[in-house]
Amino acid sequence: MHEWILKKNNIIIKDLEHFDPIHTFECGQCFRWEDIGSGRWFGVARGRALELEWTGKDLIFHDTTEEDFLNIWYPYFDLARDYGEVKERLSRNDPIMEEAIRFGYGIRLLRQDFEETLISFLISQNNGIPRIKKIVGCLAKTYGEPIKCSRPDVYTFPSCEKLAGLTLDDLQCIRAGYRDKYIHRASRQICSGEISMDAIMNGSIEEARTEMEKIFGVGRKVADCVLLFSGIRYDIFPVDRWVKRVMAELYLGYEASNEEVSRFAREKFGELAGFAQQYLFYYAREKKIGM
DNA sequence: CCACAGGACGGCT
DNA sequence: AGCCGTCCTGTG
Numbered sequence: 370m371h372e373w374i375l376k377k378n379n380i381i382i383k384d385l386e387h388f389d390p391i392h393t394f395e396c397g398q399c400f401r402w403e404d405i406g407s408g409r410w411f412g413v414a415r416g417r418a419l420e421l422e423w424t425g426k427d428l429i430f431h432d433t434t435e436e437d438f439l440n441i442w443y444p445y446f447d448l449a450r451d452y453g454e455v456k457e458r459l460s461r462n463d464p465i466m467e468e469a470i471r472f473g474y475g476i477r478l479l480r481q482d483f484e485e486t487l488i489s490f491l492i493s494q495n496n497g498i499p500r501i502k503k504i505v506g507c508l509a510k511t512y513g514e515p516i517k518c519s520r521p522d523v524y525t526f527p528s529c530e531k532l533a534g535l536t537l538d539d540l541q542c543i544r545a546g547y548r549d550k551y552i553h554r555a556s557r558q559i560c561s562g563e564i565s566m567d568a569i570m571n572g573s574i575e576e577a578r579t580e581m582e583k584i585f586g587v588g589r590k591v592a593d594c595v596l597l598f599s600g601i602r603y604d605i606f607p608v609d610r611w612v613k614r615v616m617a618e619l620y621l622g623y624e625a626s627n628e629e630v631s632r633f634a635r636e637k638f639g640e641l642a643g644f645a646q647q648y649l650f651y652y653a654r655e656k657k658i659g660m
Numbered sequence: 661c662c663a664c665a666g667g668a669c670g671g672c673t
Numbered sequence: 674a675g676c677c678g679t680c681c682t683g684t685g
Contacts, residue, residue: 494665494668495664497683499683544683587668588669
């Protein structure tokens with residue numbers, strides 16, 4: 370447990386290591402955090418809004434309660450994990466990974482809400498990050514619940530229950546294109562109980578993937594992203610174009626199939642494969658590998 | 661005007 | 674089981 374202090378309505382973790390908001394929020398795992406300047410970021414997660422400040426060594430949670438800090442933000446930012454150990458184990462005998470970690474040293478894998486992660490990554494397919502953020506923001510604004518906080522016009526991410534009640538026509542306004550039918554059917558599948566959350570949460574990796582891929586619009590890539598970014602499992606290595614190219618250039622020497630890249634990485638990085646994927650993804654984008 | 665973007669579906673062989 | 678045309682929309 371990190372030491373923290375409560376000062377007025379703010380909670381401060383002093384001298385936090387292995388964190389940088391740019392690395393964490395810009396590594397492709399989340400779409401609702403915004404740089405508002407002066408080291409501050411504003412985001413919405415798990416039905417709460419938060420203004421986060423990073424001084425370079427202290428992390429400040431503005432206007433929050435101890436209860437929300439402990440129940441929501443501590444797990445959300447994966448603060449219980451020893452990232453020093455993760456990095457040490459990943460970079461042992463691996464100078465490539467050591468270099469990648471030097472670039473993205475402040476990455477943390479956020480434990481995001483399952484439904485939000487699912488819908489967000491359905492939207493992500495065949496789309497760039499700016500447009501994903503735009504659609505997700507519009508979805509929240511149109512169908513989420515308003516949140517009272519320091520900033521105006523802030524909304525929760527709508528639940529699948531809410532989305533399941535909408536028609537395709539209702540979804541047209543978010544401009545998600547052909548993905549709107551994925552949102553429509555997927556949210557209904559989640560609510561109807563057709564999808565076994567037990568298989569996803571507690572099954573083997575094969576069982577979890579098979580169950581995820583029953584969801585309309587979910588293929589291997591989206592399934593793996595949701596399993597990783599909602600904190601269900603970490604021994605998983607989502608392969609997209611970027612990761613495929615960075616793996617070809619840094620490790621394999623040739624462009625292997627997604628399946629082969631994923632197998633190779635899971636064998637090499639084991640239970641830390643998910644962390645390795647994030648360091649490599651961030652590194653690939655920073656170094657523009659694969660453009 | 662056309663290519664293509666951080667995929668998946670569905671129909672074809 | 675693998676290949677490939679197609680899918681909305683915004684941006685270059």
